[in-house]
Amino acid sequence: xxxxxxxIIGAVVIVAIVAGTRFTGLWGSGNNxxxxxxxxxxxxxxxxxxxxKMTDTYAFEIAGNTQEGLLSKNAExxxxxxxxxxxxxxxxxxxxxxxxxxxxxxxxxxxxTAKDFVYAWQRTVNPKTASQYxxxxxxxxxxxxxxxxxxxAIQSLGIVAKNASTVVVxxxxxxxxxxxxxxxxxxxxxxxxxxxxxxKKLGTKSSQQIYSGPYKFxxxxxxxxxFRLEPNKNYYNPKSVKNAGVKYSVLKNPETAVEQYKxxxxxxxxxxxxxxxxxxxKNKDYTSVPLAATSYFSYNQTGKVKGLQNKKIREAxxxxxxxxxxxxxxxxxxxKVPTGVTPAGLSKTENGKDFSTFAKQGYNLxxxxxxxxxxxxxxxx
Numbered sequence: 001x002x003x004x005x006x007x008i009i010g011a012v013v014i015v016a017i018v019a020g021t022r023f024t025g026l027w028g029s030g031n032n033x034x035x036x037x038x039x040x041x042x043x044x045x046x047x048x049x050x051x052x053k054m055t056d057t058y059a060f061e062i063a064g065n066t067q068e069g070l071l072s073k074n075a076e077x078x079x080x081x082x083x084x085x086x087x088x089x090x091x092x093x094x095x096x097x098x099x100x101x102x103x104x105x106x107x108x109x110x111x112x113t114a115k116d117f118v119y120a121w122q123r124t125v126n127p128k129t130a131s132q133y134x135x136x137x138x139x140x141x142x143x144x145x146x147x148x149x150x151x152x153a154i155q156s157l158g159i160v161a162k163n164a165s166t167v168v169v170x171x172x173x174x175x176x177x178x179x180x181x182x183x184x185x186x187x188x189x190x191x192x193x194x195x196x197x198x199x200k201k202l203g204t205k206s207s208q209q210i211y212s213g214p215y216k217f218x219x220x221x222x223x224x225x226x227f228r229l230e231p232n233k234n235y236y237n238p239k240s241v242k243n244a245g246v247k248y249s250v251l252k253n254p255e256t257a258v259e260q261y262k263x264x265x266x267x268x269x270x271x272x273x274x275x276x277x278x279x280x281x282k283n284k285d286y287t288s289v290p291l292a293a294t295s296y297f298s299y300n301q302t303g304k305v306k307g308l309q310n311k312k313i314r315e316a317x318x319x320x321x322x323x324x325x326x327x328x329x330x331x332x333x334x335x336k337v338p339t340g341v342t343p344a345g346l347s348k349t350e351n352g353k354d355f356s357t358f359a360k361q362g363y364n365l366x367x368x369x370x371x372x373x374x375x376x377x378x379x380x381x
Contacts, residue, residue: 016268016288017258017285017286018267035244036244037228037244037245038243038246039266040248040249041250041266042061042248042249042251043250043251044056044252045223045225046062048203048204049220050202050209051063051124051186052123052129052131052190053203054203060185065215065229066213066214067185067188067213068083068212069083069182069187069189070082070167070182071084072183079180083189084098084101085099085101086098086099093171093173093174094174095170097162097166097169098166098168099166103236104212105234107210107211107235108194112212113164114162114163114164114166114167115164116189117187118161119192120187120189121159121187122154123190123195124137124186125143125147127146127149131186136184139172139175140171141171141172142157142158143158143172189212204222205221205222206218206221206227212235214231214232215230215245215246216229216231217229226248226249226250227248228245228247229245254269254270254271254273254276274329274331277332277334288334299317324337342359343356344356
């Protein structure tokens with residue numbers, strides 16, 4: 001039937017085996033303190049640490065721990081102060097003012113100022129950068145026109161440095177989600193002097209980037225399969241780092257990761273297949289963790305399969321799909337059978353009801369939708 005697999009944002013559950021509780025921070029903010037090094041892995045080659053050009057989970061995972069934005073998030077996913085100590089919004093919701101912390105520095109000792117945010121945002125929306133995440137700036141004044149190339153004046157983007165410690169952002173219209181976006185890597189600051197110095201090599205090695213977050217990235221030459229995070233002594237709150245660092249390996253075979261976990265070489269292993277889940281479900285370290293990612297299958301819409309051009313046929317196939325059986329046979333009942341593009345548990349409305357209840361009203365019936373375990377989104381250790 002020419003099905004193709006795609007990834008969208010949603011909420012599912014992954015299962016893993018985790019050594020004790022000292023690895024809690026991978027899934028959210030943990031209170032445990034240790035002077036040991038955390039040993040973990042990613043299951044694909046690392047691509048880049050250019051904040052304007054990264055698109056994959058693993059690049060974001062590294063950036064989420066080595067860089068920081070105007071705002072951060074707490075264990076519940078709520079916006080909190082980041083590099084900005086406080087912020088305010090105008091009554092009409094169009095102007096956001098962020099006040100940076102005093103004496104912020106990059107990992108190389110250079111001063112981090114409001115201009116670093118202005119430069120970074122202008123670089124990302126500039127069509128010449130070819131950022132695949134330029135679209136996420138939509139709603140900021142002039143962003144859409146700049147990304148499309150209609151507006152050549154990059155400086156007209158709705159962000160200015162009022163002074164060295166004050167960032168002012170102007171929106172086209174109010175955006176309730178704007179505070180949440182400020183902790184996403186595409187909105188992190190960048191240092192223009194450093195970027196100009198390394199040029200096209202930016203982010204191609206750990207040494208070809210500088211860092212604003214609690215860790216700095218070291219040991220990656222662009223192709224090797226072992227690298228690490230080390231505490232960033234120039235971070236404004238170095239005492240918040242509760243371990244000696246994080247050692248990463250690239251392990252593309254999930255069975256290898258589980259074997260290394262059992263030998264004590266890893267502190268965590270993702271059980272990404274039904275066989276691994278079944279074989280390890282009785283392990284005392286077995287745990288399930290909510291995750292903001294979902295997979296779905298969509299029908300071939302290239303026109304080569306004539307029957308699939310018929311909406312009624314797609315609806316019939318959709319209604320005949322046994323989602324519970326798919327979840328059971330392929331995913332070992334990990335996750336939930338979704339009722340729409342937004343599965344349960346992703347977020348709640350202001351009155352406390354699950355957002356998926358309302359989101360399913362616009363569900364596209366041409367999709368077969370199932371949840372799938374995958375790797376975590378970036379979160380500070």
